[in-house]
Each structure stands twice: as structure tokens, then as C-alpha cells.
Amino acid sequence: MIGRLRGILIEKMAPEILIECHGVGYEVTMPMTSIYALGEVNQEATLYTHFVVREDAQLLYGFANKVERRLFRLLIKVNGVGPKLGLAILSGMSADQFVSCVIHDDLTTIVKIPGVGKKTAERLLIEMRDRLKDWQTDSSDALVRMMPTDVNQANAFVSDNRGDAINALVSLGYSQQQADKAVKSVFEADKSSEDLIRNALKAML
Numbered sequence: 171m172i173g174r175l176r177g178i179l180i181e182k183m184a185p186e187i188l189i190e191c192h193g194v195g196y197e198v199t200m201p202m203t204s205i206y207a208l209g210e211v212n213q214e215a216t217l218y219t220h221f222v223v224r225e226d227a228q229l230l231y232g233f234a235n236k237v238e239r240r241l242f243r244l245l246i247k248v249n250g251v252g253p254k255l256g257l258a259i260l261s262g263m264s265a266d267q268f269v270s271c272v273i274h275d276d277l278t279t280i281v282k283i284p285g286v287g288k289k290t291a292e293r294l295l296i297e298m299r300d301r302l303k304d305w306q307t308d309s310s311d312a313l314v315r316m317m318p319t320d321v322n323q324a325n326a327f328v329s330d331n332r333g334d335a336i337n338a339l340v341s342l343g344y345s346q347q348q349a350d351k352a353v354k355s356v357f358e359a360d361k362s363s364e365d366l367i368r369n370a371l372k373a374m375l
Contacts (some may be wrong), residue, residue, distance in 0.1 A: 171198075171232060172221045178329045179208060184338035184367055185257065188360060189215060189233070198232035199253075201242075201260035202338070202367055207234035216317035224252060227252065233260075242266045248297045255285050258343045262371055270306055271300045333358060337365035348374070 175198070178190035187198050187208070198217060206217050217232035218239045231253060233239040245256040261267060262283045269295055271279050272295055280291040332353055339349035352370035361369070 172219050173234070174216070174218055176216045179211050179213055182208065182211060184334065184364065185261065185341050186302075189232075190216065197231060198230045198231045199257065200234075201238065201257045202342070202364075202371060203264050204232060204234035204238055206364060206368060220253075223322055227264035231257065238265050241268065244298065244301050247301075248294055250290055250293060254343065255290075256288065258284050259286070261342050262374075264323075269302055271295075272302055284345075284348070329361040331361065331366060335370060338363070338367050339370060344374075 175189055175191050175196055177189045177196075179187060179188050181188040182205065184200075184202060186197060187205065188213050189196050189198060200217070200301075203342070204217075207307065213332070217234070217295060218236050220230070220231045220239055220242060222229040229241065242253075242256045242260060244306070245251050245259060246253055259280075268280075275295055277288070277291050277295060280286055280294060281288055287296070313342035327368065335353045336349045337347075339352065340346055344352070349370070352374050353366055356366060356373055358366075
């Protein structure tokens with residue numbers, strides 16, 4: 171089991187990143203909340219990971235802290251919730267925001283997440299309520315809320331940033347039409363793709 175990686179961040183192509191650890195490059199899929207917390211490319215990064223082995227693939231999921239990974243592991247135990255949907259949930263809201271939705275039976279917010287219909291949302295509220303009954307955030311694993319706002323991408327084209335943002339939203343389960351509309355509504359020429367993704371997700375919730 172691969173539980174933690176520390177190395178140099180080589181690429182960020184949301185929702186995936188490439189991190190090099192002792193000469194080995196690991197492709198890791200992450201929720202957007204965790205990608206926001208990463209440093210810049212060519213800087214050191216530390217991830218907490220969840221490794222999934224299937225007949226046709228070996229998949230590595232990464233998280234900025236143990237709190238998000240713990241919630242992800244609880245989410246994928248819910249009937250009908252797989253890793254892709256778990257990532258979509260944690261991309262649309264932070265772990266503490268999701269916990270708040272469960273505590274307050276906030277069905278309306280949860281059904282806005284791509285791939286979560288009313289029945290799935292109701293199942294999440296019911297099953298997660300018991301699992302989160304004793305939920306508490308360890309201070310040593312406090313959620314990272316600082317998001318980068320000044321990203322130097324002088325060599326990137328604006329159209330690439332917009333395209334990357336749209337592709338990332340589609341990868342998270344949104345339709346092409348939803349992604350196009352959301353990114354268009356928040357588009358600013360000087361924003362990075364990560365900023366566009368973050369603002370588009372907020373606009374849809």
C-alpha cells in the first residue's frame with residue numbers, strides 16, 4: 171500500500187498531477203480542494219494517498235492531508251459511490267463543508283454535485299450520518315484553506331487555461347455544456363486554470 175508521497179511536483183493537469191519521488195514519477199488523481207493546496211511546479215510537495223488495484227488498472231488518489239483522505243475512504247464505502255464520485259464531492263466542497271451538509275441534512279447542496287442524484291444524496295446523508303457521528307478534525311491535520319491566487323504562467327495562453335479548466339470539470343463528471351457555461355461565467359483573462367476551476371465550482375454550488 172502506498173500511503174504517502176513526498177517529492178517534486180513535475181506537472182499539474184487537473185485533476186491529475188505528476189510527482190517525482192527518488193527518480194520515479196507517480197501519476198496521481200486528486201480532488202480540486204487538494205490541488206489548490208499544492209505548491210508550484212518544480213517545488214516539493216507531500217501527498218497522502220489511497221491506492222486502488224483493479225483487474226484493468228492500478229490507480230493512485232492523492233490528498234493534501236489525512237482529513238480529506240479519511241473522508242474519501244468513508245465516502246467510497248457508501249453503496250453506489252466510487253472513487254470518481256468521491257473525488258467529485260471533495261472537488262465541490264471541502265471535507266468540513268461536506269460534514270456540515272450531513273449534519274444539517276443539506277440535501278439541496280449535495281445534489282448539485284455532478285453525478286449525485288437525489289437518491290444518491292439521500293443515501294449519502296443516511297449512511298454518512300452514522301459514520302461521521304464522532305467526526306473531529308485533528309489539529310495536526312487541519313484542513314488547508316490557503317489557495318494560490320498569484321500563479322505565474324506567463325508562457326501559457328489564455329485559451330489553454332480556459333480549455334484546461336473545462337477539461338478538468340468534464341473529468342470530474344460535469345457535462346461539456348455545464349463546464350463550458352460555468353467557465354464562461356467566471357472567465358477572466360488573467361486567471362490561471364486552477365482559479366477558473368475553483369470559481370466555476372463555486373458558481374455551480
